[in-house]
Amino acid sequence: MRHERITKKLLVEPAAVATGDIAFNLIVFFLVCASTQPDTGKRQDLPRSEQTKQQEQKSQNIELALTRTRTVVSLNGDPVKVGELPARLRRLLEGKRSPEDRVVVVKSKPDVPYDHWIATTTLIQDLGASITIQREEERTVVVGQ
Amino acid sequence: MKFKRRAMKADVPSVAMGDIAFNLLIFFVILAKAQDDSHLQWQPAQAKQLQGFASSKASVLIDRENKLHLNGKEIGQAQLAKGVGDILGSAPQGDRTVLLKVHKDATAMYYEAVIEAISEAGGDLVHVLEEKQ
DSSP: OOOOOOOOOOOOOOOGGGHHHHHHHHHHHHHHHHHTOOEEEEEEOOOOHHHHHHHHHHSOOEEEEEOSOSSEEEETTEEEEGGGHHHHHHHHHTTOOSTTTTEEEEEEOTTOBHHHHHHHHHHHHHTTOEEEEEOOOOOOOOOOO | OOOOOOOOOOOOOGGGHHHHHHHHHHHHHHHHOTTOOTTSOOOOOEESSOEEEOOOSEEEEEOTTOOEEETTEEOOHHHHHHHHHHHHTTOOTTSOEEEEEEOTTOBHHHHHHHHHHHHHTTOEEEEEOEEOO
16 A cells, blocks of 8 residues: 655745835835936036137127017027027038037027026037137136225 | 743744845845935926937936036035046046936036036037927
């Protein structure tokens, strides 16, 4: 007579008490994952200030002046409506092949808001030109004592 | 008659080791976020066709009150170029990304000086913006 060996397998279940802990851990895990989302934005290459000075000497760059007014900008001294700016810039950039010639000097009044500035500079970059910032230098002059 | 007290054995259940390790992992992941500026108040400007930038060496932020922050810590405008330069060190080109987060209503008086300082420190400037719908 053959005796078959019966092996009893024990059923191992995770304790039901731990379900809350597991759920909590999962929430924390997904919260951490959600908070590490990559930032979205635009890269901007600015020529170094020394290079810009040299370029100014070589050729006349396009000048764009911004004020707080969002509807009108000044292009080479002429007031231009923002809607007409892409076409006007495209015309000015025509025939300019070298990167040094395709530089637009952006001059902003101190009260120009960032969203206006970024919209304009993005437009310039989309047209294949590079921008350079010209700031009004602030100097502290001590008068007498 | 005296009853002898049996010493109770109090062990940390080994089943919990996995949970403890997992919690520690999350804790260190949060700590590793050195550039955490999530506590600062700002609203990004909007633009189209944006790219994702996962890694950066430094993050510069101008908040609602025009206060300047480098990697979440407040800093003066005069110290920014040096601060960014120290963080970037001798990192190779392409690994010198500096994220610039500017509140949409901040004025040129503040952000132009910051852009100039990042450029001076040799950082690759990336404007952090929100996708325009």
